[in-house]
Amino acid sequence: xxxxxxxxxxxxxxxxxxxxxxxxxxxxxxxxxxxxxxxxxxxxxxxxxxxxxxxxxxxxxxxxxxxxxxxxxxxxxxxxxxxxxxxxxxxxxxxxxxxxxxxxxxxxxxxxxxxxxxxxxxxxxxxxxxxxxxxxxxxxxxxxxxxxxxxxxxxxxxxxxxxxxxxxxxxxxxxxxxxxxxxxxxxxxxxxxxxxxxxxxxxxxxxxxxxxxxxxxxxxxxxxxxxxxxxxxxxxxxxxxxxxxxxxxxxxxxxxxxxxxxxxxxxxxxxxxxxxxxxxxxxxxxxxxxxxxxxxxxxxxxxxxxxxxxxxxxxxxxxxxxxxxxxxxxxxxxxxxxxxxxxxxxxxxxxxxxxxxxxxxxxxxxxxxxxxxxxxxxxxxxxxxxxxxxxxxxxxxxxxxxxxxxxxxxxxx
Amino acid sequence: xxxxxxxxxxxxxxxxxxxxxxxxxxxxxxxxxxxxxxxxxxxxxxxxxxxxxxxxxxxxxxxxxxxxxxxxxxxxxxxxxxxxxxxxxxxxxxxxxxxxxxxxxxxxxxxxxxxxxxxxxxxxxxxxxxxxxxxxxxxxxxxxxxxxxxxxxxxxxxxxxxxxxxxxxxxxxxxxxxxxxxxxxxxxxxxxxxxxxxxxxxxxxxxxxxxxxxxxxxxxxxxxxxxxxxxxxxxxxxxxxxxxxxxxxxxxxxxxxxxxxxxxxxxxxxxxxxxxxxxx
Amino acid sequence: xxxxxxxxxxxxxxxxxxxxxxxxxxxxxxxxxxxxxxxxxxxxxxxxxxxxxxxxxxxxxxxxxxxxxxxxxxxxxxxxxxxxxxxxxxxxxxxxxxxxxxxxxxxxxxxxxxxxxxxxxxxxxxxxxxxxxxxxxxxxxxxxxxxxxxxxxxxxxxxxxxxxxxxxxxxxxxxxxxxxxxxxxxxxxxxxxxxxxxxxxxxxxxxxxxxxxxxxxxxxxxxxxxxxxxxxxxxxxxxxxxxxxxxxxxxxxxxxxxxxxxxxxxxxxxxxxxxxxxxxxxxxxxxx
Numbered sequence: 001x002x003x004x005x006x007x008x009x010x011x012x013x014x015x016x017x018x019x020x021x022x023x024x025x026x027x028x029x030x031x032x033x034x035x036x037x038x039x040x041x042x043x044x045x046x047x048x049x050x051x052x053x054x055x056x057x058x059x060x061x062x063x064x065x066x067x068x069x070x071x072x073x074x075x076x077x078x079x080x081x082x083x084x085x086x087x088x089x090x091x092x093x094x095x096x097x098x099x100x101x102x103x104x105x106x107x108x109x110x111x112x113x114x115x116x117x118x119x120x121x122x123x124x125x126x127x128x129x130x131x132x133x134x135x136x137x138x139x140x141x142x143x144x145x146x147x148x149x150x151x152x153x154x155x156x157x158x159x160x161x162x163x164x165x166x167x168x169x170x171x172x173x174x175x176x177x178x179x180x181x182x183x184x185x186x187x188x189x190x191x192x193x194x195x196x197x198x199x200x201x202x203x204x205x206x207x208x209x210x211x212x213x214x215x216x217x218x219x220x221x222x223x224x225x226x227x228x229x230x231x232x233x234x235x236x237x238x239x240x241x242x243x244x245x246x247x248x249x250x251x252x253x254x255x256x257x258x259x260x261x262x263x264x265x266x267x268x269x270x271x272x273x274x275x276x277x278x279x280x281x282x283x284x285x286x287x288x289x290x291x292x293x294x295x296x297x298x299x300x301x302x303x304x305x306x307x308x309x310x311x312x313x314x315x316x317x318x319x320x321x322x323x324x325x326x327x328x329x330x331x332x333x334x335x336x337x338x339x340x341x342x343x344x345x346x347x348x349x350x351x352x353x354x355x356x357x358x359x360x361x362x363x364x365x366x367x368x369x370x371x372x373x374x375x376x377x378x379x380x381x382x383x384x385x386x387x388x389x390x391x392x393x394x395x396x397x398x399x400x401x402x403x404x405x406x407x408x409x410x411x412x413x
Numbered sequence: 414x415x416x417x418x419x420x421x422x423x424x425x426x427x428x429x430x431x432x433x434x435x436x437x438x439x440x441x442x443x444x445x446x447x448x449x450x451x452x453x454x455x456x457x458x459x460x461x462x463x464x465x466x467x468x469x470x471x472x473x474x475x476x477x478x479x480x481x482x483x484x485x486x487x488x489x490x491x492x493x494x495x496x497x498x499x500x501x502x503x504x505x506x507x508x509x510x511x512x513x514x515x516x517x518x519x520x521x522x523x524x525x526x527x528x529x530x531x532x533x534x535x536x537x538x539x540x541x542x543x544x545x546x547x548x549x550x551x552x553x554x555x556x557x558x559x560x561x562x563x564x565x566x567x568x569x570x571x572x573x574x575x576x577x578x579x580x581x582x583x584x585x586x587x588x589x590x591x592x593x594x595x596x597x598x599x600x601x602x603x604x605x606x607x608x609x610x611x612x613x614x615x616x617x618x619x620x621x622x623x624x625x626x627x628x629x630x631x632x633x634x635x636x637x638x639x640x641x642x643x644x645x646x647x648x649x650x651x652x653x654x655x656x657x658x659x660x661x662x663x664x665x666x667x668x669x670x671x672x673x674x675x676x677x678x679x680x681x682x683x684x685x686x687x688x689x690x691x692x693x
Numbered sequence: 694x695x696x697x698x699x700x701x702x703x704x705x706x707x708x709x710x711x712x713x714x715x716x717x718x719x720x721x722x723x724x725x726x727x728x729x730x731x732x733x734x735x736x737x738x739x740x741x742x743x744x745x746x747x748x749x750x751x752x753x754x755x756x757x758x759x760x761x762x763x764x765x766x767x768x769x770x771x772x773x774x775x776x777x778x779x780x781x782x783x784x785x786x787x788x789x790x791x792x793x794x795x796x797x798x799x800x801x802x803x804x805x806x807x808x809x810x811x812x813x814x815x816x817x818x819x820x821x822x823x824x825x826x827x828x829x830x831x832x833x834x835x836x837x838x839x840x841x842x843x844x845x846x847x848x849x850x851x852x853x854x855x856x857x858x859x860x861x862x863x864x865x866x867x868x869x870x871x872x873x874x875x876x877x878x879x880x881x882x883x884x885x886x887x888x889x890x891x892x893x894x895x896x897x898x899x900x901x902x903x904x905x906x907x908x909x910x911x912x913x914x915x916x917x918x919x920x921x922x923x924x925x926x927x928x929x930x931x932x933x934x935x936x937x938x939x940x941x942x943x944x945x946x947x948x949x950x951x952x953x954x955x956x957x958x959x960x961x962x963x964x965x966x967x968x969x970x971x972x973x974x975x976x977x978x979x980x981x
Contacts, residue, residue: 039635043651067635070647079950080540080632086547100949104737183460192845194931246823248845253655257458276654280454376949380932381756387933391846406755413750421790428785432797435782438860439804442815445826449818460824500716508713515706523714530721531913532966534921536943537959540952541724564720571713572910596705625808627924643810664811671806679799686872 034318035063037088038307039078042070044092047334048326055325062318082106087310089319095131095142095304099371102139108309108316109137110323117320119327128341131368132306140306141323142341143332147300147366148203149359150289151259151273152266156184165266165289169207169233172292176242179265186265188244188258189234191390193251194383199301199369200268201386203291204230206299206367217372218411222382223404232396235389248390260284271338271359288355290362302366304341339363374410381406443668450474450662457657473662483663485637486645489555490667493641494623496559501566501619502612509574510600514583524575531568535628538564543632553635561629566619573618577611578604614685617678624671642667728963731956747957756937764938764965766851768919771858775915776908778859779866786867787874798871805864813928816857820844820929850934854926861925862918866911873907874900912973920966939965 040048045068052064067088069077075097081087082101093101101107114121121129121138125145132140152165160178176186190196202212210226213219221227237243244250244264252269259267260281268291277284291298307326309319325331332340333348339359340346351360372378382403389399444464449457450473452466477483511517512524542561543552551557581604589599605612627643634640646663649656675682699707735743751757786797804812819827820843828840843853877900885895923940926932932941939962946955 041651042648069635071651072647073631073644075948076632077635079948080543081552083540083950083952084544084547086552104950106950192931192933194933244823245840246821248842249817249821253650254458256654257454257657261455261458263458263460273654280654376945377754377951380937380945383931383933384756384935384937387845388847391842391934393847409753409755413753425788425790428788428791431785432791436797436800439800441826442812442819443803443807445819446811446815458824462824462826462829504713504716507709511706511709515702515709517700517703517706517710520706523710526714527717528913529967529970530717532917532920532970533721533724534940534943534959534962534966536921536923536940536947537728537963538721538724540947540955541727542720544727545719545723560720563716567713567717567720569914571717576906621806625806627808627810643808646808646810660814664808664814668807668811672803675802675806676799679795679802683798683868683872683875686869 033061033063034315035065036090036315036319036322037065037067038322039067039069039074039088039091041074041092042068043337044335051326051331051335052322055322059321062322064322082310085312087313089313089315090307090309090323092305093140093308095128095140095145095306096369096371098132098140098306098308099134100373100376101308102134102137103373106311107139108311108313109139110141110309110320111138113309113316113320114138114141114323117317117324119320119324123329123343125341125343125346127302127366127368128304128306131303131371132308140308141327142304142306143327144306144336144338145302145304145341145363146270146272146338146359147302147362148268148270148291149300149362150266150268150291151277151286152289153259153262153264154285154287156262156265160265165287165292167290167292167297168295169292169298173237173242176237176265177240180242184263184265185244186242187237187267188250188255188264189238189247190251190255191234191247191386192249192254194379196252197386198379198382201230201234201382202370203299203301204233206301207291207293212370212378213372213407213411220378220404220407220411222407223400227403228396228400231386231389231400234386235396238390239392248387271356274353274355288358290358293365297362297365300362300366301369302363303369304339305336306341377410378407381410446661446664446668449657450665452658454656454658470658473656473658474666476656476659477662477666481645481648481659481663482637482640483642483645483648483666486640486642487667489634489639490624490641493555493559493562493639494620496556497562497566497623498616498619500559501563501570502616504563505567505570505615506574506612508571509576510578510604512571512575513578514586524572527568527571530564531572533564535564535626539628539632542629546633552633553639555639558630558633558639558641559623561633562619562623562626564629565622565626570615570619573615574612577608577615581607610681610685612685613678614682617675617682617685621671728956728959731952732960734953736953743953747953751954751957751961757942759935760937760939760942761961761965763851763936764920764962767855767858767922767936767938768916768965768969770855771862771919772912772915774855775859775862776866776912779863779911780870780908782863782867783870783874787871798868801867802864804861805868809861809924810928812857812861813925817844817929820853844930845934847935850930850936854929854936857929858919858922858925862915865914869907869911870904873904877903913970916969916973917966920962920969 038048038052048066052066056062056064078087078091078093083106098107110119111121119141124142128142128145129138132138132142150165156179157163157165160175162175166172166175179186189200205212205222205227208226208229210224210230211221214221238245238247244258250258255264255267256269256273256277258264260277262284274288277286291300293299307323309316309323313319326335327342329340329342329345332342333345333350339351385394385399385403388394389396394402448464448466451469451471453468453470453472456463456466456468508527512520542564546552546557546561551560585603586599589603590596594602625643630641630644634644646660649660649663732747733743734740735746782801785791786794819825822828822840822842822845825843827843828837831837832840841849843849881899882895885899921940922938923944926936926938926941927944930936932945939958943955943958943962946958
C-alpha cells in the first residue's frame with residue numbers, strides 16, 4: 001500500500017503548496033495596484049474585455065478582473081455572493097432586478113459617487129433611470145434599454161397577400177388565420193418559460209390599459225376585464241389554431257429559431273436579434289414592425305441592463321471610475337446589443353437603421369416590467385394559471401379570478 | 414422435460430425483448446443528443462424531426478473542443494472529482510471501519526447522524542455552505558468545491574464502508590495482531606487489499622456524483638479556475654439564443670468518457686458493491 | 694472507584710471516527726442551524742426574531758399546499774416504481790441462460806450516469822408535443838393518433854416527469870440489486886430445490902430477507918434523490934403545469950433574496966424528508 005501513502009503525501013503537498021502560492025501571489029499584486037472585479041454576461045464578453053484592457057492602459061494603478069456570467073445562472077450567483085457580503089465591485093444586472101437588491105440595502109447609491117466620477121445621469125433615458133432608482137437615489141447605471149417589436153417574414157406575408165404588418169390586433173388575427181397553413185403557424189407564445197410567459201401576459205394587460213396590482217400594491221387586478229381580454233388573446237390564438245400548438249412548451253430562444261427556419265410567419269421579440277438573425281439565417285427575408293394593439297400600436301414592456309455596485313465592496317472609487325468609463329455614450333453604443341440608454345448615443349447612426357426604427361417608435365408606448373416586491377412569487381402563480389387556461393382545464397374567466405385570488409392571499413401576508 | 418425447456422426458451426426470448434425495449438429507451442435520448450450535436454443551426458428544430466441531418470457538420474465539436482472553455486472545465490471536473498473521492502474514501506473509510514469494528518458509546522447516534530446527513534436537500538445547504546466557504550476564502554476554488562461535494566458523498570461512503578468492513582471476519586485481523594502487527598499495519602496490509610474492489614466501487618460513486626453535481630457548483634464556482642462541466646454547459650446559451658448544436662456536442666463530450674470508463678469497470682463495480690451488500 | 698472516561702474500544706475508535714464526523718458536522722450542522730435561525734428571523738428588520746411569521750406566510754400561500762401534495766405524489770411514485778423496475782431489471786439479467794449480462798447492465802446504467810442537465814434537456818426535446826421524437830415515433834407506429842401534450846398539460850406533465858425520474862433512477866437500483874443477487878449463496882437455493890420449494894417460497898424465505906439491507910440503502914437513496922431533485926423539474930417544466938415541488942419553492946424564494954422565506958420552505962422540505970424516513974424506518978425495517 002505504498003501508493004496510498006505517497007499519493008496522500010503528494011496530494012497534501014499539492015493542496016498546501018497551491019494555497020500558499022496563491023496567497024503570496026495575491027498579496028504581491030495587491031500591493032502594487034487596486035483590483036476591481038466586474039461580473040459581465042457572456043454575450044458582452046468581447047466588448048467587456050476590450051474596455052477593461054483600454055481602461056487598464058489608461059489607468060495603470062487599477063486592475064480590472066472580469067468574471068463571465070451567463071443568463072441561466074447570473075442571478076443566483078449574484079444573489080449568493082451579495083448576501084454573503086462577498087460581492088464584486090461591479091456587476092451587470094437586468095434593470096428590473098435592481099429594486100429587490102436596493103430595497104435590501106445591498107447596493108451602493110450612485111448619484112454622488114457616480115457624478116464625482118463624471119457619470120452624466122442627465123444623459124440617461126428617464127424611463128430606464130426610473131427603473132434603477134429608489135426613493136430618489138440611483139442604484140445602477142443603465143447602458144441598454146429596449147422593448148419588443150415584431151419581426152415578420154416578408155415572403156410568407158406577401159404569399160398571403162399582405163405587404164405591411166397590421167397595427168390592430170384584430171386585423172393581425174385575420175391575417176394570422178390566412179398565414180397558418182402547410183405546417184407554418186402565424187406566430188407563437190413563449191409559454192414554456194415562466195418569465196417569458198408572464199411578461200407577454202403583462203404586455204397584453206398593459207395594451208388594454210390594465211394593471212397587475214393597484215397603486216398601493218395591496219390588491220391584484222388580474223381579474224379585471226382588461227386582464228381577461230389580455231389572457232383571452234393568448235388562449236384563443238392557440239385554441240383557434242393560428243398560434244403554434246407548441247406555444248405551451250417553448251421559450252423566446254426557441255421561437256427565434258422557429259421564426260428563423262420559417263416555421264413562424266412573425267415573432268415578437270427585442271431589437272437585439274436583427275444582426276444575429278441575419279447571421280444565423282442568411283436566406284431569411286424579414287422586416288420589423290410595431291406591436292399591434294387595441295385599435296393602434298400595442299404596449300410593450302421595456303427593460304434593459306445596467307451596471308450596479310455592491311454596497312460592501314472594497315474599491316468603490318476605482319470602481320466608479322471604471323463604471324464611468326464603460327457607460328460613456330460611445331461605450332454604451334459598443335456594449336449594447338440593441339439600444340443604448342444614453343440619449344446622446346441613441347442618436348448615433350448605427351441605431352437609425354430601417355430595421356431598428358419600429359423599435360424606437362415602439363418605445364414611445366412602453367412601460368417598465370413589473371418590479372413589485374413579491375413579483376417573483378407572483379410569477380409562478382400567473383404562469384400556472386396561464387397554462388391551465390391554454391390547456392383548457394380552466395376558462396379564461398376562472399383562470400383570471402384564480403390568479404387574483406391566489407395573489408391576494410399572498411399579498412395579505 | 415421438453416415442455417419445460419420450451420417454456421424456458423420462450424421466457425428467455427421474452428426477457429430479451431423486454432431488455433431490448435429498455436435498451437431502446439436508454440439509447441434514444443443519447444442518440445437524439447448525438448444527432449443534434451451534428452446538425453447545423455438551421456436543422457436543429459426541423460419538423461418533422463430527423464435522426465440523420467441533411468447536412469451533417471462537425472463544426473459544433475470544433476467549437477466545443479477548440480474554442481470553448483469545456484476542455485478546461487473538463488480538467489477542473491476531473492480534479493474536483495478526484496479530490497472529493499480521495500477525501501471521502503479516507504475519512505468515510507476510517508469512520509466506517511470504526512463503526513464496524515469497535516463498540517463505543519454514541520455509535521448508534523453517530524451512525525444515524527451520518528445517515529440523516531445524507532438526506533439534507535442541497536438547496537438547503539447551498540446558501541450556508543457558500544457563507545462558510547466565503548469566510549475561509551474557498552469560494553471559487555477547486556478544493557472548495559471538492560469539500561462541498563463531500564456533503565453528497567461522505568455520509569454514503571461511510572455507510573457503505575461500514576458494511577464492507579463488517580463483511581470481513583474479525584478473525585483475520587485478530588490473527589494478524591497475534592503475529593505482531595499494529596492496528597494500522599493490519600488495516601493497510603490485510604484489510605484494505607481485501608476491500609480493493611469495494612472501495613473502488615464506492616470511489617466511483619463519489620466521483621460520479623461529483624461529476625454530475627449542479628446546484629452547489631453553480632453558486633460556488635465562477636471563474637475558469639474552478640468551473641466544472643455541468644456549469645460550463647451554460648456557456649452556449651445567452652439571453653437571446655441557445656446554441657443547441659454546441660450545447661449537445663458539449664454534452665456528448667462530457668458524457669462519453671463517463672460511459673466508456675464505466676463500461677470498462679462495470680464488472681468490478683458490481684463486484685465491489687456486492688462485497689458489502691448482503692451482510693450490511 | 695475510579696471511573697474510566699473512555700473504554701479501550703472507544704480510545705481506539707476515536708481517531709478513526711473523529712475526522713469524518715467532524716467534517717460532516719461542519720458541513721451539515723452549521724447549515725442546519727443557519728436555516729433554522731433564518732426561518733425564525735426577519736432580515737429586512739435587521740435579523741430580528743420574527744416568531745412563526747415566515748411559516749405563517751408560507752402556509753397562507755395558496756401554492757404551498759399544492760406544492761406539498763405534488764412533492765408527496767412525486768416522491769412516492771418515483772421511489773416505488775424505480776425500486777420495482779430496478780429490481781426487475783436485475784432479476785431478469787441475473788437469470789441463468791441470459792447472455793451478455795455485462796452489456797445489458799452497462800447500457801441500462803447509462804441512464805443513471807449521464808449528467809442531470811443533459812438528461813433533462815434531452816427528454817424535454819424528445820417529449821415536445823409538436824415535432825418531438827417521442828410523438829413522432831408513437832405516431833409512425835400507429836400507437837397514438839393525435840400528438841400527446843406530454844409536458845404542457847397538467848394531466849400529463851407530472852406523469853412525464855415521474856417517468857423520466859424512474860428511467861434515470863431505476864438503473865441504480867438494478868446495479869445494487871445485481872450486487873446483492875450475486876452474493877446470494879447458491880447452496881441455499883440448491884437445498885431449497887431439493888426440498889421442492891416453489892419459486893415464490895424461495896423468493897420469500899431466501900432472496901428477500903438476504904436483500905433486505907441493500908434494499909434499505911436503495912430506497913433511502915431514491916427517497917433522498919426524489920425530494921431533492923431540482924434540475925430535472927426546473928429544466929423540463931420550470932414547475933409549471935402543477936409540477937412545483939418543495940425544492941423548486943425554495944429556489945424560487947431564494948432567487949428573490951427572500952432568505953427567510955426560503956429557509957422556512959427549506960425546513961418544511963427537511964421535515965417532509967424526515968417524516969418519510971421515520972415512517973419508513975419504523976414500519977418497514979422495524980424488525981431490525
